[in-house]
Amino acid sequence: xxxxxxxxxxxxxxxxxxxxxxxxxxxxxxxxxxxxxxxxxxxxxxxxxxxxxxxxxxxxxxxxxxxxxxxxxxxxxxxxxxxxxxxxxxxxxxxxxxxxxxxxxxxxxxxxxxxxxxxxxxxxxxxxxxxxxxxxxxxxxxxxxxxxxxxxxxxxxxxxxxxxxxxxxxxxxxxxxxxxxxxxxxxxxxxxxxxxxxxxxxxxxxxxxxxxxxxxxxxxxxxxxxxxxxxxxxxxxxxxxxxxxxxxxxxxxxxxxxxxxxxxxxxxxxxxxxxxxxxxxxxxxxxxxxxxxxxxxxxxxxxxxxxxxxxxxxxxxxxxxxxxxxxxxxxxxxxxxxxxxxxxxxxxxxxxxxxxxx
Amino acid sequence: xxxxxxxxxxxxxxxxxxxxxxxxxxxxxxxxxxxxxxxxxxxxxxxxxxxxxxxxxxxxxxxxxxxxxxxxxxxxxxxxxxxxxxxxxxxxxxxxxxxxxxxxxxxxxxxxxxxxxxxxxxxxxxxxxxxxxxxxxxxxxxxxxxxxxxxxxxxxxxxxxxxxxxxxxxxxxxxxxxxxxxxxxxxxxxxxxxxxxxxxxxxxxxxxxxxxxxxxxxxxxxxxxxxxxxxxxxxxxxxxxxxxxxxxxxxxxxxxxxxxxxxxxxxxxxxxxxxxxxxxxxxxxxxxxxxxxxxxxxxxxxxxxxxxxxxxxxxxxxxxxxxxxxxxxxxxxxxxxxxxxxxxxxxxxxxxxxxxxx
Numbered sequence: 186x187x188x189x190x191x192x193x194x195x196x197x198x199x200x201x202x203x204x205x206x207x208x209x210x211x212x213x214x215x216x217x218x219x220x221x222x223x224x225x226x227x228x229x230x231x232x233x234x235x236x237x238x239x240x241x242x243x244x245x246x247x248x249x250x251x252x253x254x255x256x257x258x259x260x261x262x263x264x265x266x267x268x269x270x271x272x273x274x275x276x277x278x279x280x281x282x283x284x285x286x287x288x289x290x291x292x293x294x295x296x297x298x299x300x301x302x303x304x305x306x307x308x309x310x311x312x313x314x315x316x317x318x319x320x321x322x323x324x325x326x327x328x329x330x331x332x333x334x335x336x337x338x339x340x341x342x343x344x345x346x347x348x349x350x351x352x353x354x355x356x357x358x359x360x361x362x363x364x365x366x367x368x369x370x371x372x373x374x375x376x377x378x379x380x381x382x383x384x385x386x387x388x389x390x391x392x393x394x395x396x397x398x399x400x401x402x403x404x405x406x407x408x409x410x411x412x413x414x415x416x417x418x419x420x421x422x423x424x425x426x427x428x429x430x431x432x433x434x435x436x437x438x439x440x441x442x443x444x445x446x447x448x449x450x451x452x453x454x455x456x457x458x459x460x461x462x463x464x465x466x467x468x469x470x471x472x473x474x475x476x477x478x479x480x481x482x483x484x485x486x487x488x489x490x491x492x493x494x495x496x497x498x499x500x501x502x503x504x505x506x507x508x509x510x511x512x513x514x515x516x517x518x519x520x521x522x523x524x525x526x527x528x529x530x531x532x533x534x535x536x537x538x539x540x541x542x543x
Numbered sequence: 544x545x546x547x548x549x550x551x552x553x554x555x556x557x558x559x560x561x562x563x564x565x566x567x568x569x570x571x572x573x574x575x576x577x578x579x580x581x582x583x584x585x586x587x588x589x590x591x592x593x594x595x596x597x598x599x600x601x602x603x604x605x606x607x608x609x610x611x612x613x614x615x616x617x618x619x620x621x622x623x624x625x626x627x628x629x630x631x632x633x634x635x636x637x638x639x640x641x642x643x644x645x646x647x648x649x650x651x652x653x654x655x656x657x658x659x660x661x662x663x664x665x666x667x668x669x670x671x672x673x674x675x676x677x678x679x680x681x682x683x684x685x686x687x688x689x690x691x692x693x694x695x696x697x698x699x700x701x702x703x704x705x706x707x708x709x710x711x712x713x714x715x716x717x718x719x720x721x722x723x724x725x726x727x728x729x730x731x732x733x734x735x736x737x738x739x740x741x742x743x744x745x746x747x748x749x750x751x752x753x754x755x756x757x758x759x760x761x762x763x764x765x766x767x768x769x770x771x772x773x774x775x776x777x778x779x780x781x782x783x784x785x786x787x788x789x790x791x792x793x794x795x796x797x798x799x800x801x802x803x804x805x806x807x808x809x810x811x812x813x814x815x816x817x818x819x820x821x822x823x824x825x826x827x828x829x830x831x832x833x834x835x836x837x838x839x840x841x842x843x844x845x846x847x848x849x850x851x852x853x854x855x856x857x858x859x860x861x862x863x864x865x866x867x868x869x870x871x872x873x874x875x876x877x878x879x880x881x882x883x884x885x886x887x888x889x890x891x892x893x894x895x896x897x898x899x900x901x
Contacts, residue, residue, distance in 0.1 A: 261619035262649030262830035291620030294650045296831050319792070332860035335851040339860075347784050349791075357787065359780040365773045382772040391854035409767065409774030414740040415723045416767030420774065422717040422863045423781075425848075426705050429715065433707075433840035434677070434831050440847055457843065472620035473654050473792050482791035485815065489798055490783075493693040496749035502690035502697075505780045 187528060188520035194232050195220045200540040205242040206249035215273035218304040223521045226512025229369020230305045236530040247271050247301055253278050260290045264435050265297045269460055272303030276463050280309045283465040287318050291472030296435035299459035302446055306346035307360030313467050314350045317476045321466030322346040325431040327446035330364055331405035333417040336391025338405045339441050342368050343427035352480035354487045358506035363424040364406045371397045376526045384411035430464040437462030545886060546878035552590050553578045558898040563600040564607035573631035576662040581879045584870020587727020588663045594888040605629050605659055611636050618648045622793050623655045627818055630661030634821055638667045641823040645676050649830030654793035657817035660804055664704035665718030671825050672708045675834045679824030680704040683789040685804035687726055689763035691775040694749025696763045697799050700726050701785035710838035712845045716864035721782040722764045729755045734884045742769035788822040795820030
């Protein structure tokens with residue numbers, strides 16, 4: 186495990202994106218989104234994914250100079266076509282549109298088609314906090330999840346992110362795949378040659394497995410809850426909700442027909458829309474209540490939950506966003522830790538793009 | 544187990560509500576919401592709860608003639624104060640406001656304070672379907688859930704409901720508590736003297752339990768996912784999201800400070816707002832995409848998911864809303880089945896209110 190200064194990794198990613206003809210501002214933003222993931226400890230969605238983006242760009246599957254446009258528009262809602270641009274570029278554009286609408290009429294909701302994987306969902310909802318808004322963000326993704334009682338990949342890990350500002354306390358930031366575990370954790374288990382816990386995945390026949398390589402060789406992740414008794418049907422419902430808001434509502438592909446992403450699948454059964462889909466929402470807090478009063482209550486909420494009696498054998502409940510905040514403190518001090526195979530990937534990206542890595 | 548015609552139970556509930564001075568139209572609507580729950584097989588939230596509402600009304604804890612008013616208003620958002628009215632009355636009013644806003648500007652989001660338990664969340668999102676909208680509905684509820692790694696009740700079962708219309712297929716209707724199991728299922732296990740599955744609950748010390756009476760004697764339900772490996776932290780995040788949107792955003796009570804509901808608790812630690820809170824959302828589909836195209840894609844989605852290969856030992860995945868639809872078919876044929884203790888409760892309500900039951 187080696188540690189790298191965030192600035193240096195940002196510079197490398199930015200130049201890699203630029204080498205594919207992406208505009209400097211967009212390349213810098215895409216790099217920022219990867220580095221924010223690593224800085225928040227979400228190492229599965231940071232520079233570890235750079236090679237996958239490079240694979241997509243080399244294959245010509247991402248438009249480096251998209252003409253992003255609004256397809257339908259009303260005061261509180263819109264659909265955006267990302268023209269197959271880089272997900273981070275299209276998503277930032279559409280998220281800004283949702284926040285602008287919320288500033289104007291109290292709420293803004295934007296569905297997006299013709300887009301690609303956008304990094305961490307949490308990045309986008311953090312932007313809403315700067316405007317005294319509550320931010321919402323979802324995306325559908327390449328299918329790797331079996332619905333409860335299914336033996337086939339039918340859904341992506343379909344994350345949901347939501348952020349609420351506080352006054353003196355740090356904000357509450359929810360950023361979660363609607364699976365028991367994010368796919369990146371399976372990737373990391375494969376890189377580390379470790380097994381995965383029961384409840385995360387099934388093999389190609391739909392049988393429970395603890396071998397992470399079963400997931401990439403035809404198996405699937407399970408929705409959060411894993412089984413009926415623990416709410417696996419509800420995890421499937423949430424994943425379906427994300428898929429319907431991102432896919433059919435925007436005109437993007439959905440479910441098993443989402444375009445392939447590296448490591449997950451290489452073929453697409455049929456096409457039912459454009460690219461993958463995102464869904465952004467923003468609520469202006471002052472449209473509902475005095476923002477200072479709201480934030481004071483959120484402070485109280487956070488302190489109340491921190492004071493909860495701990496269950497036996499635990500340190501007590503966390504506040505959503507705590508793990509990322511703790512990771513961030515350490516990483517800002519010590520640098521971004523990268524596993525050996527990730528460093529190898531970055532060196533390969535360097536060779537393929539001509540951008541020097543070290 | 545006795546079966547009763549829905550019309551007869553509706554008539555009884557309506558007259559019981561009226562006996563407390565609730566306006567005839569509001570009493571009929573509240574009765575309808577209970578009967579829709581029973582008709583959809585959600586027997587935990589139907590007439591089985593009538594006695595709890597009667598307890599609240601007898602204790603003077605519900606205002607039979609509320610002056611519901613808009614506290615803040617903008618084109619796509621509002622906050623409503625329910626003046627401590629019956630939850631079904633206040634919720635129907637606020638849900639209509641959200642749908643009206645969506646009709647006008649594409650999206651409508653309404654937070655509600657000063658309200659009470661409103662029956663099933665699913666009822667409200669079904670109304671949005673009649674307007675070619677996607678409906679969202681949440682409420683916080685009396686605290687009975689421990690956050691992951693907590694040993695105290697800090698959250699309600701905080702349900703989320705979302706409905707999407709289809710064209711030839713029936714709609715997709717998600718209606719779920721953010722716990723592994725709804726509290727009503729624990730109530731039913733107590734009534735039936737059965738144990739509950741692992742993963743549903745902890746006892747008063749925060750230890751896992753399968754005894755449903757542990758839940759009412761100081762224990763707590765677990766968020767969906769139950770434990771870390773199966774996403775219990777994510778279930779806690781979703782429950783927190785519902786609580787923050789319903790409580791601090793509207794000015795209602797939140798978390799452990801929600802007002803008591805019968806069987807759950809009798810005292811309130813402190814007051815941080817007005818009543819409990821709801822949160823309604825509506826998205827006009829035509830603000831995003833052609834509604835017929837959307838519904839055609841939803842049909843395709845449903846058929847694709849129905850055709851998914853089944854996991855070993857199962858009949859394959861369901862579509863959200865299937866269990867309620869299956870229950871409804873049988874109940875429309877055979878009547879609403881009520882457990883003996885529920886019938887006893889209704890007879891007691893009859894004695895206390897003077898409304899004849901049979």
